Amino acid sequence: MDPAFIVIQSLSGLASASSLFIIASGLTIVFGVTRIVNFAHGSLYMLGAYLAVTIVPMLLEVDRSLPMFLLGVLLSALIVGVIGAAMEIILLRRIYHVPELFQLLATFGVVLIVQDLVIKLWGAVEIPGPRAPSLRHGVFIFDQRFPAYELFLIGMGLVVLGLLWLLMQKTRFGVLIRAATQDREMVAALGVNQAWLFTGTLFLGAFLAGLGGALQIPRVAVNTQMDISIITEVFVVTVIGGMGSVAGAFVAALIIGQLQAFGILIFPKITLVLVFLLMAVVLVIKPWGLFGKPDAAAGRAILPEGILSLKRFGRIDTIIAGIAIAVLIALPVFGDNYMVKVGIEVLVLALAAFSLQFLIGVGGIVSFGHAAYFGLGAYAAGLLVTRGGMAMEPALLLAPLVAGGFAALFGFFIVRLSGIYLAMLTLAFAQIVYAVCFQWVAFTGGDNGVVGVWPSAWASSRQVYYYLVLAMTLAAIIMLRHAIYAPFGYGLRAARDSAIRADAIGMDVGRIRWFAFTLSGAAAGLAGGLYSFSKGSIDPTMISIPMSVDFLVMVLVGGIQTVIGPVVGAAAFHSVKDFFMPLTDFWRLFLGLSIIIMVLVFPRGIAGATSALVDRKRTTAAPVEAAT
Amino acid sequence: MTEALLTVGGLSAAYGQAAVLFGVSLEARRGEVVALMGRNGAGKTTTLKAIIGMVEASAETLRFDGHDIRGMETFRIARLGLGYVPEERRIFTDLTVHENLDVGRRPARGGRAPWTLDKLYKVFPNLAEMEGRRASAMSGGEQQMLTIARTLMGNPDMVLLDEPSEGLAPVIVEQMAEAVIAMKAEGLAVLLCEQNLHFAAAVSDRAYVIEKGAIRYSGTMAELEANDEVREAYLTV
Structure with missing residues (x-):
């Protein structure tokens, strides 16, 4: 294979890995602290994209510049963050103690609600987004044209990784998140109010989902199927990386990005299958993912109490x-x-x-x-x-x-x-x-x-x-x-x-x-x-x-x-x-x-x-x- | 006489169908070290967890520092100045020593001098040398010190201390005893769960003996030490 082609292909793999990571990091942080697998994370991503195709063009009307584009993306992500925080206060707060099956179902309920609301608000027809000013051109790498926006996305992935690292290591909020990921009961015994910690975490997680969605608008036309298609991919990333691990999400996103970029050349029809096969293999070898810990999965039953006593028919x-x-x-x-x-x-x-x-x-x-x-x-x-x-x-x-x-x-x-x-x-x-x-x-x-x-x-x-x-x-x-x-x-x-x-x-x-x-x-x-x-x-x-x-x-x-x-x-x-x-x-x-x-x-x-x-x-x- | 700092009256708790505590009553005054003695499974740990709100329980009285803490959320009880050091330590192994202490940090109440890192490192000199180390790389004794130090960072008025001597080398147990004495010197009250009579005797003013979820004896530590009958019945294995 032509080396230039390989470079281009792996760069585009990196660009999709970046997007995946930004979204998956939010899901994994939320899971780490709340122990809830938030099915609605994909819906938050979709909302980010829809908000961005609404807000960004308005801002570009004012001034057709890259900062305005980025401001629009950021605003959309912030709004989604607030929606996530509201979701925590209204719903998640009431289901921390219910079995995981119910949590999954309840957050899937949110998926259904958001789907209908999005159709009501924006219609069922897909909406093409504006391109990012100053990033519309192509960059030539080994005489191959590569879109500048894709390079920008790669950079964004690294920026988010860096900022998340700073947040997690250098701020009290980050330290508390990491502590709560391990043992939230003990964190409470030390006088930390979990309510605001959880609300803050949901804000952060939803912000990341919204950011991931808003950044997609120059690449894909925004549509009502975005939520389910992204959530399965993001589940795979977080599960392979280990639920609750940001580093794991990063590594897994890189692997999956490359797998998709090159898999499409070899098996164009079954890239989806490849990704899920990878997940199955990883889970069989490392049941808690690459960077996961057993205690993140154990601790509490997924199940409500099942059938306890078998009454025969009276x-x-x-x-x-x-x-x-x-x-x-x-x-x-x-x-x-x-x-x-x-x-x-x-x-x-x-x-x-x-x-x-x-x-x-x-x-x-x-x-x-x-x-x-x-x-x-x-x-x-x-x-x-x-x-x-x-x-x-x-x-x-x-x-x-x-x-x-x-x-x-x-x-x-x-x-x-x-x-x-x-x-x-x-x-x-x-x-x-x-x-x-x-x-x-x-x-x-x-x-x-x-x-x-x-x-x-x-x-x-x-x-x-x-x-x-x-x-x-x-x-x-x-x-x-x-x-x-x-x-x-x-x-x-x-x-x-x-x-x-x-x-x-x-x-x-x-x-x-x-x-x-x-x-x-x-x-x-x-x-x-x-x-x-x-x-x-x-x-x-x-x-x-x-x-x-x-x-x-x-x-x-x-x-x-x-x-x-x-x-x-x-x-x-x-x-x-x-x-x-x-x-x-x-x-x-x-x-x-x-x-x-x-x-x-x-x-x-x-x-x-x-x-x-x-x-x-x-x-x-x-x-x-x-x-x- | 002023009200005790912690008053527990008629405390009962159950795990599902299995009742564990049957009307436990005890109290502790400011600056007092009180031992709660009993064998494995007697209900010591459950008593502490019920006080701090980690186990669902019912009580006739459960007061701390003048507040009714029945049904209160754990973090609110902790913020009133009641610290809890669990038996299984539960340090955050992914965090460094310094970060572990940081999680516990809360402002001091009532104009008392707060615990600073320097002051803590005087009580636990070992910790000073490993500030940046991951807690997972610490020995059991070091982890035990860290878990106490972490709770002290919250500047509590009282600490519930669950079997601090368990599974530790004698030299470390001695350091634990010194730590409890240092806490008492700072004016803290301590409710100490113990099986180790020597350890309890070295640090405690008074003692309760619990067996099958009920208090069977209470008296000064000296009285308990002198009372062979009670020790035989409830403490020897």
Whole structure:
């Protein structure tokens, strides 16, 4: 390869590394102090960019100069910083003590809210930004033209690194941040008010996100997908570098910048995959990232308490379940086509949610990428039918096998981790699947997906297909439920509650968790397969992060401590979504607010809240004498 | 008689379902070193953590320097002048010695002369030589000194000191005793959790004995030393 070309390519790698670092440093600092993985960090980045395309042109009207451009960028970043501080005061402050799963969901709620607000304020059309005055030219390096603005970005990355270093080493605020990153309870015992420390940290983190976003405006047209695309990249950077480590974020950003710059030459289609593969490899070798510390991940459970006591169905429960099944069987008789359609979707989602609850509530394995297995099942079935010319029956049989196979492969790595790193790795694998389905256009149809995934002739009527779905989802749910009540399920719960103790009494914890992950993936795959035939098509939204979050919300709505809750949750969630979504332009805003309210008010979900109410009634009816 | 600096009455605490403290009562006056003695698991550490607000607890009385500190946030209690030195030390290993001390720094209250670095280094001469060193590179004894020094930087009126002699070489234990005596000389009150009777006897004015989450004995240190029965029952292993 031409050496000049290599220099240019690595310089452009450095420029994107710089941007990545500026954004990722904010996320990692916030995580270090608050222990919250802020999903909304990408939204803050997006807000920075939108504010900058609004503010910078106004300032350039006054004076078309580089200082004015920079002033606009800085102002945008400062506004985002204030928004971050407000987010800390309004939301984060109330969720420091809730399990990490809820924190992730709550901050994802903010993502949804910001998405709708941005569309409302700026419209859905992308906005090209102004170029930076005095930096519009190209610089010649080895006779190759290289944009001056990219060089400026490289410089900005170094400036931010230097300033952050000064802040962290030379100011009391920095010393307190570093101390709190290690042990915030002790910092409080020394009389430091965490409230302002946390607000300050969020201001700093959001400022960096906003700065990163504002600096992008000469490079990319600002658009409403910026938040999700950057947040996955930034997650990867911080996880590879080690959550909480600024130096780690810098090194990881450099690696990823170069990987992207050169990877695009060798595998132009799968740069995304390369990045996530790197993350998977790093996490397997160094489970806490390059510069991370175990204590940053451990310390507190990611999970809310899962299923604690397995109540077998009592007489009343059996009657309710019987009535529910009878209603489901009778649905096509009294319901119209629309109700049957919704019925199919609810059943499919119920199976997917149940399989996720099997992982979370029983296994303590918080998958943030459960849509991957749902999507793999859907894609397997859909592609086998359309590309492979297979009939529905074998395709439906193979869907769970394919999804289960991938779950076994990914799970092999995933179950070795715990806590937030486990969640991040599930997310990374899900994004790999998403990236492949999205980028491999020739095979998967890319963004458009594939149409023509229809059931066999005998099942082509909606009513018949409904009964097929009912039979298969019920069978799968009953099987999974049996696994929960079998010794395997007890072993899985033991591994969840204390892996060390379970290990000490001779249980192969890793294998149990691995098997559970595979089983759950297969069940989700079956759901996905059934779903693809009901839709008649497949597309990448079935594998996307919002889909994974939908599943989590269903589990949460149903109640994380109940066995059958996810089924209730899926029904409730999907009915509400189906009813409201056509009525409002603000579905995401509504959903985001609901998630946040749920995390704050009903962390145990509908079924959980009901059983708590029943328990309370029983306790008041027969008060137990307090122990002395 | 004026009110004691710290008054604890009917303090109860539990970890989840497991109750640990059952109505602990004790007090400490200004300038007094009080030992809280008891075996492992007797409830010493929980008592301290409940006072400083790190463990959820209920109490009939919990007053410090005239303030009701029940349900108060930990940092507010610390700002009233109640320092806490945990058993497991919990120094910030990523920070230098100087930075560790800096985290603890708070202005002095009530016109008392503040602790300065010079004054601290007189009490803990070893620390002076390693100002710029990372705390992770210190020995256990040095870390123990640092954690006390860090709390003193907050200019407290009273320090809750959890087993400062545990796991340390005898020569270091002796330095710890000197440090406690130096703190007393500065007018600080100390509530000291200990299993080591010799250490406690060397520095304390009075003692409480705790067992199974309740105070079983209280008296002057000299009385406790003379009382074989209580020592046999609650302190010997």
